[in-house]
Amino acid sequence: MTARQQAVTWGRRLAAMTWKEILQLSRDVPLLLFLLYSFSLSVVVSGAGITMQLTNAELLVHDADHSHSSRELIHRFQPPYFKFAGEISDPREGLRQLDQGRVMALLEIPPRFHEALMSGERTAVQLLVDTTNAPQGLSAAGYSVRIAGLFGTETGLASAGLSGAEGALPRVSSAHRVWFNPTQDERWFQSIAHVLRMTTIFAVLLPAAALVREKERGTVEQLLVSPLSPFQIMFSKVLAMSGVILIALSLALYGVLHPVFHVPMKGSTGLFFLLTTLHVFTTAGFGLVAATMAKNQAQVGMMTLFVVGPMLLLSGLTSPYESMPQWVQTVMTFSPLRYYIDITYGVMLKGAGLDLLWKPVVAMLLLGGALFGFGMWRFRRQFQ
Amino acid sequence: MALKEWKETTRDRLFLLLAFLLPALWLVVFGYGLNLDVENIPFAVLDRDRSELSRDYLHRFMQSRYFSFQGYADDERALDRLLTETKIRAAIIVPERFQEQLAAGEPASVQTLLDGTFPLHTDIAKGYVIAINQAFTEERLIEYLRRTRGLTQEQADALVRPLTVEVRYLYNEEVRSTWSMVPALVMFTLMLASPLLTALGVVREKETGSIYNIYSSTVSRAEFLTGKLLSYIVISLVNVCVLWLMAVGLFQVPFKGSFLLFFSASVLFVCCTTGIGLLISLLVQTQMAALIITMVVAMIPTILFSGLLVPVASLTRGAKVQAHLYPAMYYTNIVRGSFLKGVGADVLWTDLLALAMFAVALSGLTYRLFTKRPKT
Numbered sequence: 013m014t015a016r017q018q019a020v021t022w023g024r025r026l027a028a029m030t031w032k033e034i035l036q037l038s039r040d041v042p043l044l045l046f047l048l049y050s051f052s053l054s055v056v057v058s059g060a061g062i063t064m065q066l067t068n069a070e071l072l073v074h075d076a077d078h079s080h081s082s083r084e085l086i087h088r089f090q091p092p093y094f095k096f097a098g099e100i101s102d103p104r105e106g107l108r109q110l111d112q113g114r115v116m117a118l119l120e121i122p123p124r125f126h127e128a129l130m131s132g133e134r135t136a137v138q139l140l141v142d143t144t145n146a147p148q149g150l151s152a153a154g155y156s157v158r159i160a161g162l163f164g165t166e167t168g169l170a171s172a173g174l175s176g177a178e179g180a181l182p183r184v185s186s187a188h189r190v191w192f193n194p195t196q197d198e199r200w201f202q203s204i205a206h207v208l209r210m211t212t213i214f215a216v217l218l219p220a221a222a223l224v225r226e227k228e229r230g231t232v233e234q235l236l237v238s239p240l241s242p243f244q245i246m247f248s249k250v251l252a253m254s255g256v257i258l259i260a261l262s263l264a265l266y267g268v269l270h271p272v273f274h275v276p277m278k279g280s281t282g283l284f285f286l287l288t289t290l291h292v293f294t295t296a297g298f299g300l301v302a303a304t305m306a307k308n309q310a311q312v313g314m315m316t317l318f319v320v321g322p323m324l325l326l327s328g329l330t331s332p333y334e335s336m337p338q339w340v341q342t343v344m345t346f347s348p349l350r351y352y353i354d355i356t357y358g359v360m361l362k363g364a365g366l367d368l369l370w371k372p373v374v375a376m377l378l379l380g381g382a383l384f385g386f387g388m389w390r391f392r393r394q395f396q
Numbered sequence: 397m398a399l400k401e402w403k404e405t406t407r408d409r410l411f412l413l414l415a416f417l418l419p420a421l422w423l424v425v426f427g428y429g430l431n432l433d434v435e436n437i438p439f440a441v442l443d444r445d446r447s448e449l450s451r452d453y454l455h456r457f458m459q460s461r462y463f464s465f466q467g468y469a470d471d472e473r474a475l476d477r478l479l480t481e482t483k484i485r486a487a488i489i490v491p492e493r494f495q496e497q498l499a500a501g502e503p504a505s506v507q508t509l510l511d512g513t514f515p516l517h518t519d520i521a522k523g524y525v526i527a528i529n530q531a532f533t534e535e536r537l538i539e540y541l542r543r544t545r546g547l548t549q550e551q552a553d554a555l556v557r558p559l560t561v562e563v564r565y566l567y568n569e570e571v572r573s574t575w576s577m578v579p580a581l582v583m584f585t586l587m588l589a590s591p592l593l594t595a596l597g598v599v600r601e602k603e604t605g606s607i608y609n610i611y612s613s614t615v616s617r618a619e620f621l622t623g624k625l626l627s628y629i630v631i632s633l634v635n636v637c638v639l640w641l642m643a644v645g646l647f648q649v650p651f652k653g654s655f656l657l658f659f660s661a662s663v664l665f666v667c668c669t670t671g672i673g674l675l676i677s678l679l680v681q682t683q684m685a686a687l688i689i690t691m692v693v694a695m696i697p698t699i700l701f702s703g704l705l706v707p708v709a710s711l712t713r714g715a716k717v718q719a720h721l722y723p724a725m726y727y728t729n730i731v732r733g734s735f736l737k738g739v740g741a742d743v744l745w746t747d748l749l750a751l752a753m754f755a756v757a758l759s760g761l762t763y764r765l766f767t768k769r770p771k772t
Binding site: 043111134138147156169183196200222309311312324364368 | 415425426429433436438502504505515519527533539561563568572573589597681691695696716732733736
């Protein structure tokens with residue numbers, strides 16, 4: 013047999029195995045239906061439903077002054093950040109509502125507020141914030157301090173006969189230009205993030221479960237005595253599952269992201285799919301390594317959960333990567349999702365090409381190669 | 397029945413180890429690692445003025461723990477490239493004549509470029525910029541008033557900053573991220589591990605065919621289901637106690653409520669989560685499907701809609717509905733309530749009731765769905 017013929021048989025065998033995996037998967041109707049749901053309806057709900065920015069923080073007011081100034085100040089607590097939830101006459105009632113979690117903050121304006129402001133005295137208002145959710149509580153407090161500070165400066169200057177309107181005061185203001193998502197449409201971010209999460213979960217689990225299933229039932233021994241190399245056995249599973257995931261991803265891209273949320277594709281679509289394939293392969297590597305360690309599917313489930321959980325929460329989709337503690341950043345250099353986030357947002361929203369993205373791509377290639385190599389080595393060793 | 401399931405579960409050492417280890421380890425990793433504050437925003441600067449005042453202004457950004465200075469740029473094109481490469485998330489451009497204008501009592505406008513890919517972080521970064529501007533403006537105003545009006549520092553200060561806000565943080569007095577995260581993480585880990593254990597346990601019998609022994613035996617439907625659930629509920633409740641001890645001991649989160657209330661809510665919640673696992677396992681045929689569906693069903697709504705990261709109040713209508721259809725949100729309320737707020741059953745009874753209803757509904761549903769005579 014010539015080398016060419018050998019290569020052809022090798023390829024045919026791989027194709028046959030891959031086809032077998034696809035057939036097996038296609039018989040699992042609940043799973044397929046669920047896959048479909050995850051990449052369509054579920055993206056719509058998550059994309060449209062979540063705003064992480066502080067919005068509509070319910071603000072209760074106890075106004076003991078009832079003056080022009082106090083009303084003016086209350087009036088400045090506006091949507092989108094705050095929502096006026098009503099006025100109360102007894103502060104204890106406010107505390108009760110805070111306890112129940114019905115409102116987020118309580119603003120107390122002291123008596124003689126207007127008088128003090130007008131006579132150039134210093135005065136203070138009190139703000140009680142619910143910080144059971146620390147970041148949200150902090151930003152509510154931050155906005156309040158800013159609103160009140162600005163109000164104070166303006167009334168103070170006005171009472172001294174100076175007003176900023178003529179532009180004759182040394183103020184620093186800033187003009188903000190927001191790039192890549194100028195309207196600050198959070199649905200772009202959330203819908204893409206959801207697709208990334210789904211891709212990652214499926215990429216770890218599908219090949220891992222497929223491999224362990226063979227191990228658990230003992231059919232892997234049958235495969236090993238057949239003229240298939242361990243590489244073909246493992247790789248065919250990854251190939252089949254990656255194909256399925258890519259199809260699901262294009263469904264999400266052309267069925268939801270573009271038509272529903274109008275997410276742009278500024279970079280090259282081909283590059284995006286190529287790098288997605290790379291991500292799916294690399295992530296599948298984690299699943300394969302777990303699969304070689306587990307004896308049954310329950311074990312592989314727990315092990316992959318162990319990897320997937322931190323990957324989803326710490327790679328930078330839920331909180332900014334730069335603000336993570338240093339040790340988390342170090343550990344997360346092993347998370348392919350961390351690179352894939354940069355790649356996806358880079359290609360889709362920023363229009364970046366390979367010239368700008370080569371660093372995450374190289375990192376992912378190295379990681380994927382290492383994982384596959386390690387998985388292969390363990391797989392071979394187990395059956396020899 | 398329960399004994400059999402217990403034996404079967406404990407025989408698998410690695411699985412058992414993971415079942416107990418996973419929740420504890422996750423609590424440590426996320427408790428210490430998940431930082432929701434936006435800090436160290438990488439930024440670059442284009443200083444067209446290069447004056448003393450512009451340096452003073454920019455210095456405030458460099459000193460702030462919210463920003464991390466990456467260097468000076470020579471022109472706007474360089475900033476473009478840095479932003480596209482995600483080397484920086486923000487850029488500040490100080491215009492020419494910055495010092496001159498301010499000294500003459502005229503306003504000056506600084507330009508900031510922000511990376512908008514993560515709207516939440518963009519918004520927060522914008523807030524930090526505005527806050528720094530405001531503080532800088534106040535100082536310039538005080539200085540200006542002293543110069544032009546001959547006021548003392550004291551008088552000018554009272555004029556510019558007549559109003560202060562005294563903020564009191566309730567329930568989490570030191571505003572620690574870990575305090576608000578850890579109780580919610582107790583919910584998160586329970587929500588993930590318990591259904592997975594249950595679902596795989598049942599489908600395993602289905603796939604290997606040993607469930608036919610059950611079908612043909614004298615064991616009743618109710619006996620089978622409770623037997624299956626009991627061992628997983630016990631494992632999860634042990635985990636509840638371990639997690640509680642860790643939260644209080646390791647993370648020093650104050651526990652202000654009643655342990656009895658917390659524990660009974662946990663029992664209800666664990667019944668719900670194992671019930672979800674059981675429900676999934678009855679609907680699918682293969683372990684692979686059970687594994688994946690459980691993981692996605694348990695993980696995604698829990699991350700997004702339970703109040704773990706985003707308060708339910710700031711969700712839109714559709715997502716809010718989904719949050720209410722899911723037991724995780726109620727349990728989050730109870731956990732946070734009993735840890736941080738110290739409120740009792742008088743406030744939390746609605747959440748308790750909802751959890752109880754979920755538990756009843758789920759067990760009723762699984763009882764209906766599980767027949768000893770499957771069609772195929």
